Amino acid sequence: MPRPNKTVEKRRELLPVVARAFAELGFRRTTTAELARRCGVRENILYRLWPDKKAMFIAAIGYVYDQSVAIWARLLARQEQATAAERLLAYESQHHGEFGHYRIVFAGLNETDDPDIRAALADMYRRFQRFVEEQIAAHRAQRGRHAAPAAHTAAWAVVGLGTVANIARELELVSDAERSHLFSTVGRLLLEGYAPGS
Amino acid sequence: MPRPNKTVEKRRELLPVVARAFAELGFRRTTTAELARRCGVRENILYRLWPDKKAMFIAAIGYVYDQSVAIWARLLARQEQATAAERLLAYESQHHGEFGHYRIVFAGLNETDDPDIRAALADMYRRFQRFVEEQIAAHRAQRGRHAAPAAHTAAWAVVGLGTVANIARELELVSDAERSHLFSTVGRLLLEGYAPGS
């Protein structure tokens, strides 16, 4: 019984390349030929790893989420005097969307009539929002809350903040400094119910 | 010299249909054949009205912006005791994104390497943000401001709020009531610097 199956390893090896392609080009413009080119293989090899192009895309969505979670986890593991939420805000204000997290979401949002992509996307968003909500709740337990909206609500607003920050960055509508200011000011307002600088 | 040129009228007549198609399907999936079908004409007729598919899309972006502005203008013309910003927030909390405003933006964001689409999109976003900023400033002049972020900053946050509200709606992640609550709570927090319900 010869040659062990390396499908799983190969998938893991190519997935970052695939995800990056989808993030850069969107769903439609990412042709299977282009994917193969970037991966340095032929098309049919991709088709042995995933049943079709859609599956490649859904795998990419999952990868992007895992990637973000891994970064956050590293961030949260560090013990500092700032709360987790504070550290997350500080981090995102500087490195937000560097990998192209949101671009893949936008690509997916253009395919929302496909039930599988839609489900993958909804699942990702739900987890994302829930994660943020937990951090906000933890922050408040530690630091108190003045007159801020409920953690659930605030979490959605933070996600929105991240989204618009990324769009503005993509379209070069705000400078890095402005984006950072946006995050810290509104972020804190949502966290604690008052704005620091004013 | 026979038959007056009706190109302008025809464009105006078909543009809503074109815009809706792009909003529903995105850029790539909206084929010129599909556009022609929905418009009830042949493809080459569209090509007499616009030089290429890209021009149709850019026209659609403009249309969507004009549409929003028209709705807001009607809203602002009414003289009521609520400030313009309050009325805008109240309106958006209920009808937000009904036409598909954001879907066309997402479609465009997938083509951000095309300089023309990118410019059209950036222009629209800039106007959008500026409009919101003016309303916020006007509101504060009338009602005062407690400890809220600068109008410029708050305006970006409001745009982000609108964006995430639309995504969440699209993916059925929040109920209409929740979305409305999100708008009124965070909206007021951004406007005036304190949350009403807490």
Place this chain on the structure above:
DNA sequence: CGGTTGAGTAAGTATCTGCTTACAGTATTA
């Protein structure tokens, strides 16, 4: 070592897509 099976190459196919061309009909004005 030898055969089974996974990994790679190359070429192809049916369909679609943006866009064009050639031509016929018709409304308008001089």
Place this chain on the structure above:
DNA sequence: TAATACTGTAAGCAGATACTTACTCAACCG
């Protein structure tokens, strides 16, 4: 009414695209 510019129809083209097929090679384990 006659010339003409506009409006519509039908067909098609070159290139792209998702996915497949047929085949070769070599790695592995008994």
